[in-house]
Amino acid sequence: MTWDTEVDVAVVGGGACGVMTALRAARDPGRVVAVFEKSAREGCNAAISSGSLAAGGTRFQEAAGIDDSPQRHADDILRASGDEEWRPVVEALCAAAPRVVEWIADTGYPIELGTDMPRAGMTALRLHTDTGRLGGARLMRHLRGLLEARDNAAFVDEAPAVGLMSDGGKVTGVVIAQNGSMQRVRAGAVVLATDGFAADQNLVERHLPHLGTPYYGGVSTSTGDALAWAERLGAQVRNMGAGLRSGLVVVDHGTRVSPALPFNGAVLVNADGERFVDEESKGYSSMAGVLQRQPGERAAMIWDAAAMAATRESEMMRESLAAGAVRDCATLDDLAACLGRTAAETERALTPLPGRRRLTAPYHLAWVTHGLLATQGGLVIDPSGRVLNGAGEPIPGLFAGGGAACGLAGPHSDGYLSGNGLLSAFGMGWIIGGGRGLSPAPARSGRRG
Ligand SMILES: Cc1cc2nc3c(=O)[nH]c(=O)nc-3n(C[C@H](O)[C@H](O)[C@H](O)COP(=O)(O)OP(=O)(O)OC[C@H]3O[C@@H](n4cnc5c(N)ncnc54)[C@H](O)[C@@H]3O)c2cc1C
Structure with a gap:
C-alpha cells in the first residue's frame, strides 16, 4: 500500500465534534493530528447554530444557585427520548458536558448561564451561551483559532474525505480529495465528525418521509458521507427517522x-x-x-x-x-x-x-x-465513541461523534431536547480526543511510499 502522508489521528469534518476531538487529541505533543474539512466556506451546523451548550452541574449554575447534575441532565434527556438503550452514551456525554463548558470558558471564551433560556423538558436551567449572544459562529472561530495555534495539528480546508481505507477489518486511513487529486492518508485512528444527512434530499425522503416538505435550515455540507463508508465496513445505524x-x-x-x-x-x-x-x-x-x-x-x-x-x-x-x-x-x-x-x-x-x-x-x-435543522439518526457507537459493527464489537481504528453518530432524541424527533446537538458533538469530541483509543501510529517512518 502506498500512502501519501501519515498522521496519528485523522479527523473527518471540522465542525463542533471534529475541532473538539482535534484540540483534545493534540494535547499530546507527540501526536500528529489533522482535521480534513470539506469546506469551511460552506460551513458547519455548529457555526450557524445558536451556540447553546447544555450541561448539568457547572460552576456557572452553582454561582446562580441552580441545583443540577450530569445525572439529572441525562435523566431529562432520556425521559424525553424514551431511548433507555442509549443510556450509557447519554450518561457519558452528560458527565463530560460540565467539563467541556468550563474548559471552553477557561480558554478565554465568554460564557454565561442562560438564566433567560428555559426550555421544555429541562428540569433545571442548563443552557450556557456566550455573553454577547452571538451564536455558534463566534464559538467556532474561537475553537478553530485554538487549533491553529497548535504545532502538532493541522486544519486542512477544502479537503473532503471521499472514503475510508481498511485492512482486514481495521480502518487504516482515509482518502482525501485535494487540489484535484486523491491523497491516501494513513492514520492510527479515523474520527468521523461529518454531521448527519439532512442536506441530502434522497436520504431525508428515505428515512424521514413523515416530515413532508419542511424548510431546511442547516448547512449544505450535511450529506451523510460517512454513513455509507462505515456501513460498508459493517457499521450499524439507528434512529434514522429522528431529526x-x-x-x-x-x-x-x-x-x-x-x-x-x-x-x-x-x-x-x-x-x-x-x-x-x-x-x-x-x-x-x-x-x-x-x-x-x-x-x-x-x-x-x-x-x-x-x-x-x-x-x-x-x-x-x-x-x-x-x-x-x-x-x-x-x-x-x-x-x-x-x-x-x-x-x-x-x-x-x-x-x-x-x-x-x-x-x-x-x-x-x-x-x-x-x-x-439536522438529522439525529446515525452510527451506533459505544460510550467511548468507537463505531460498532452488527455484533456490537468496535471496528478497530474507527470513531464517530456528533451528527455522524446516533443522537440523543431517540427514535422520533419529538424526543429532541434543546442543546442535545452540540452536547453530542462537543461531548463526544471531548471523549474521543481524550481517550486511550487514540494511541500514536505504530510507525511514522516515510511520509511517502
Ligand atoms: C440553525 C441551527 C441551530 C442550532 N442550534 C443549536 C444549539 O443552539 N445548541 C445545540 O446543541 N445544537 C444546535 N444545533 C445543532 C448543532 O449545530 C449540531 O448538532 C452540531 O453542529 C453537530 O456537530 P457536528 O460536529 O456533528 O457537525 P457540524 O458542526 O455540522 O460539522 C460537520 C463538519 O463536517 C464537514 N464535512 C461533512 N462531510 C465531510 C467530508 N466528506 N469530508 C470532510 N468534511 C466533511 C462539514 O463541512 C462540517 O464542517 C443547531 C443546528 C442548526 C442547523
Whole structure:
C-alpha cells in the first residue's frame, strides 16, 4: 500500500465534534493530528447554530444557585427520548458536558448561564451561551483559532474525505480529495465528525418521509458521507427517522424566533383563529410536528412588549427583527387584521391558559412553520465513541461523534431536547480526543511510499 502522508489521528469534518476531538487529541505533543474539512466556506451546523451548550452541574449554575447534575441532565434527556438503550452514551456525554463548558470558558471564551433560556423538558436551567449572544459562529472561530495555534495539528480546508481505507477489518486511513487529486492518508485512528444527512434530499425522503416538505435550515455540507463508508465496513445505524426539527421558523424568511417566547406568555394561533396547543409543553422539535398538522402548516406566534424585552437579545430574535420578519400590531384590531379574524375571535384566542399571564397591546406577530435543522439518526457507537459493527464489537481504528453518530432524541424527533446537538458533538469530541483509543501510529517512518 502506498500512502501519501501519515498522521496519528485523522479527523473527518471540522465542525463542533471534529475541532473538539482535534484540540483534545493534540494535547499530546507527540501526536500528529489533522482535521480534513470539506469546506469551511460552506460551513458547519455548529457555526450557524445558536451556540447553546447544555450541561448539568457547572460552576456557572452553582454561582446562580441552580441545583443540577450530569445525572439529572441525562435523566431529562432520556425521559424525553424514551431511548433507555442509549443510556450509557447519554450518561457519558452528560458527565463530560460540565467539563467541556468550563474548559471552553477557561480558554478565554465568554460564557454565561442562560438564566433567560428555559426550555421544555429541562428540569433545571442548563443552557450556557456566550455573553454577547452571538451564536455558534463566534464559538467556532474561537475553537478553530485554538487549533491553529497548535504545532502538532493541522486544519486542512477544502479537503473532503471521499472514503475510508481498511485492512482486514481495521480502518487504516482515509482518502482525501485535494487540489484535484486523491491523497491516501494513513492514520492510527479515523474520527468521523461529518454531521448527519439532512442536506441530502434522497436520504431525508428515505428515512424521514413523515416530515413532508419542511424548510431546511442547516448547512449544505450535511450529506451523510460517512454513513455509507462505515456501513460498508459493517457499521450499524439507528434512529434514522429522528431529526432536530424546529417549529419556530418564520414563514418566508427562514429565520427563527426564540424558544423562550412561550415561557414569556407568547401564544400560537392557527390560520382558523384557534389555539391548538399548550405552548410551554413542547420543545421546538416536537412543536414542528404540531405545526405541520395545522391548516397551511403554519401558525401565528403572538407576543407582547414584555415578552419581547425578555427575548430580543437572543441571536434568533435579532436576526428575525433585522430581516423584518416580525409584524407590530398596536391594537387588538390591528392584530385581528393581521390574523384575518374578528376582534372578538382574536380576543378569545388570546385567552391565557390557567396560571399564565394575559398578553397586552401592543402585540408582535410572526407566522411560523416547521423546519428540519439536522438529522439525529446515525452510527451506533459505544460510550467511548468507537463505531460498532452488527455484533456490537468496535471496528478497530474507527470513531464517530456528533451528527455522524446516533443522537440523543431517540427514535422520533419529538424526543429532541434543546442543546442535545452540540452536547453530542462537543461531548463526544471531548471523549474521543481524550481517550486511550487514540494511541500514536505504530510507525511514522516515510511520509511517502
Ligand atoms: C440553525 C441551527 C441551530 C442550532 N442550534 C443549536 C444549539 O443552539 N445548541 C445545540 O446543541 N445544537 C444546535 N444545533 C445543532 C448543532 O449545530 C449540531 O448538532 C452540531 O453542529 C453537530 O456537530 P457536528 O460536529 O456533528 O457537525 P457540524 O458542526 O455540522 O460539522 C460537520 C463538519 O463536517 C464537514 N464535512 C461533512 N462531510 C465531510 C467530508 N466528506 N469530508 C470532510 N468534511 C466533511 C462539514 O463541512 C462540517 O464542517 C443547531 C443546528 C442548526 C442547523
